[in-house]
Amino acid sequence: MPMPQIEISAMTFGPFGVGRHDGKAVMVPGAVAGDKLEVEIVSERRDYAVAKIREVVSASADRRVAPCPYLPRCGGCDWQHIDYSAQVRFKGEVVARELGYTLGLEIDPVGLVEPAPAEFGYRSRIRLRVGAKGVLGFYEAGSNTIVEIDSCMVAEAGIRMPLHLARSLGKRVEEIEVVRDNAREVQVAHLKKPVSDEDLRRAQNVLEADSEIAGIVLRAGTSRATVGNTAISIELEPELSIDVDADLFSQVNRAQNQKLVASVMEMAAIHESSPVLDLFCGAGNFSLPASRRGARVTGVDDDAGAIAAAARNAERLKFRAAQFIAMKASATADFLHRARYRPEVIILDPPRTGALDLMEPIVKLRAPGVIYVSCDVTTLARDLRVLAGAGYKINRVRGFDFFPNTHHVEIAVHALLT
Incomplete structure (x- = not known):
């Protein structure tokens, strides 16, 4: 046939x-x-x-031979066979099409997505699967087979393969993250069982044998232990850096994140004493830049570790008007509505699954402006439809290519109450 x-x-x-x-x-x-x-x-x-x-x-004029020797087996970079300028153009078209269809808008895709300064060497953290005998790699596309790698083209140049830690922990470890800032490297091992004294001893031995590792985090569910210095420094914008534990969530593309932060601050148009509600605030990626501009920020996240980091940084930076609450965002929004809290701006940056359960409480707060940051255009469009049905008008859409050579894109949408 x-x-x-x-x-x-x-x-x-x-x-x-x-x-x-x-x-x-x-x-x-x-x-x-x-x-x-x-x-x-x-x-x-x-x-x-x-x-x-x-x-x-x-072949399309935009097709190229993928530079990575591990493709097409490795499932990591699913767009690397596309010329980079075309990747950016296609991402703009996808965002414009998905948001336009769901919200009934005409969005110009040209220039919609900000390209990354570099399409390779941009990831400040990578998460590697650990196989038999300490093999390190990523899953093969569509399977649980590990493709062993010696290096990763999208990782920053200073990121090394954590072979010593993988082999030392043996069958007890499932994944290892390698996280870098400008000065140090931290390795985060995700174990199959709660952290034991033997795990700690082996991690300490690895740390002492490798002067380039500043610290090691051992995690298994809620079980967590550290050896060495496990903090990293992240510059959110010029002359504003925060210190966070390496195993907390942080954006992998630091250069693009600074552009995103600048764009969100521009959309928010913060003035002195503006009440700002930052939902899914993490360690303060948007809260602390807003506080720097004089806003009275309330940051909410259900990750107690991230909230503690945000509070520590606010205290260190003397941002006295910032407060951080460890609570599920939907519960907090209901509470604030009952307390007659009226933010001028709501910022939310939920996980890939979106924030559908939160949209009704947000609507009840009647904030003049809502800024929604998302890495999934489908759930973003779904949630924005709720805002649009409640009288919000999409004012601006901006995309940022945080993840060159993949289909993923970070999107910031500014909606205004009409």
Whole structure:
């Protein structure tokens, strides 16, 4: 039976290009908009099919040979086969299409996404799977097989493979993160069982044997222990840096994060004593720059460690008007509504799953401005539809390519109450 040929018309928010065959959308991993492909259909749904490439009949002008020697087996960089300038253009088109369709807007995709200063060497932290005999790598695309690697092209130049720690901890460790700032390296081991005295002894031995490691964090669920100095410094904007534990969430692309922080502060238009509510505030990525501008910030996050870090940094920086609360954001929003709290600006940066349960409490607060930061355009569009239905108008959309060579993009949307 002859294989169908399709033309790829667009990229999707994922590893797929999309074309059409027999009136149905066909999703093809590894495709590039502009490709003409011979494909094999591997699964079908009512509205679409998934296919794999059998032959590139005619390659898109935006297709390239992926520079990484571990591709296509490694599942990490699903867009590395696309020229970088085209990656940025495609991300703008995906964001404009998804938000436009859901919200009924016309969004110009040209220039919508800010390109990264560098498409390689940008990650300040990488998280490696640990296999048998201390093998380190990433999962193969679509499987749990580890692709062993010696280095990663998207990691900062100073990030090294944590072979000594992986082999020392042996079968007890599942993953190891390597985190760097300008001065130090911290390794974070995620264990299968609670941290033991033997784990600590082995980590201490690794630390003493390697002068380039400043500290090691051992984690297993709520079990946590440290050896050495496990703090890293993150510059949020010029002359504003925070110190956080390496195992707390922080953006991997520090240069792009500074651009994002600057954009969010511009959207917020903060003035002296502005009441600002920062939901999912983490260690203060937006709260502390807002406090620096004189805002009365209330930061909320359910990660007690991140809240403690934010509070410590606020105290060190003498930001007296900032307060931080360890509580689920939805519970806090309900509480603040009952207390008749009226922020001028709400900032939220939820996880990839979005904040649908939080949108109704946010609407009740009737803040004049809401800034929603997201790394998932689908859940972002879904949640913004709730705001739009409650009288908010989208004022500005900006994208930032935090993750070159992948389909992911960071998006900031400013909505105003009309």
